[in-house]
Amino acid sequence: MEPLTIxxxxxxxxxxxxxxxxxxxxxLVCITLDANRVGATLRVDLPTRAGGLSYARTVADYLAHDTSAASVLFAVYTSEPQKPGQPRxxxxxxxxxxxxxxERGMTLRDGLLVGDDTVSPYDGDPRVSVTLPLSATQSSQINAEFVYRGSTIEPTNCITLPTSKKETRTADAVDDRVKTILRMNGSEALEQGRALWAGMLEAISxxxxDQTxxxxxxFQVPAVRDQLMADIPGIDEPMDRVLLAQTDGKPQWSRVEWAQQLLLHAYTHSSTDHSAPILTAIAYVNWWEGRGSKAHQFLQLALExxxxxxxxxxxxxMIGSGMVAGxxxxxxxAFRPRGLEAS
Structure with missing residues (x-):
């Protein structure tokens, strides 16, 4: 794949x-740079209070994990109007x-102020700065290349769940199957659950x-649920390290993406009483992939x-505290091509 030039x-x-x-x-969106090479992309909500030294240090700590980065490009996305004679x-x-x-040996290289309809340089006199319409992004070379590769930009980060059937018949069948699992020896139940899940993750349909x-x-049985979640990235390391994304091995991201599709499929067949574990597992996938805001939304749906x-x-x-998957x-x-979010 040819590199992109910004x-x-x-x-x-x-x-x-x-x-x-x-x-x-x-x-606030920050992109780390090493010479002319793009590194990590981080998005965080803007602070509700002015300044915020702890906020700035937290953002800097995230960015400093890219040890090869020397500078940072930033963009402030806000509907707050620019007042004449006032700071940005x-x-x-x-x-x-x-x-x-x-303090961490990095510099801010450049910045943009992105409003509802326009973008302009963050630094400099707003009266003489060049302001461009946001519609210019649609004709940019980078946008054309991403679209050609099949990428899209959603208008917001709000998730849209597929329609759930929530059939009573399916709910009863799940309850019966749970009773069967609980009557089994623990190791046998775990072995059968993992074998079924492994087959699904390796399948192409x-x-x-009945399998669903x-x-x-x-996923209704905690001991089985935790191991099935840990099996998703395809890393043979201790379960707790996998769940917290603290492994030495690299996740098989195509497998992780397919697991999310399988879980969404399972959700569409789940009753409300059985959907919380499925939604929680999907939240972990999103957290692993750096989408903290979406992970939070899935967890809220699980709690609903x-x-x-x-x-x-x-x-x-854990996610609300700002913890980012290792x-x-x-x-x-890290998962690509997505960027990193801190909730």
């Missing part, structure tokens, strides 16, 4: 949109970030209804289905 502000915004998969809103929106935040990066019912049932679902609640606390701290193991 030359204009429109190219930068197209790159960000396609890398994240959606158009940021009220966000979130100027105190950018000033704090400049200092926090300097969706499972039949068994999969949903397996079952407010007492402990794994979803604990996982949401794989995303290593550009050789």
């Amino acid at each position: 030359k204009t502000p429109a190219d930068v915004l197209s790159f960000v949109g396609h890398t994240l998969g959606f158009w940021p809103q009220e966000s 929106p979130h100027a105190a935040t950018i000033a704090a970030l400049t200092g926090a990066l300097a 969706y499972p039949d209804d 019912i068994s999969l949903i049932a397996n 289905a079952d407010p007492a679902y402990r794994l979803a609640r604990l996982s949401d606390m 794989w995303n701290m290593d550009k050789d193991r």
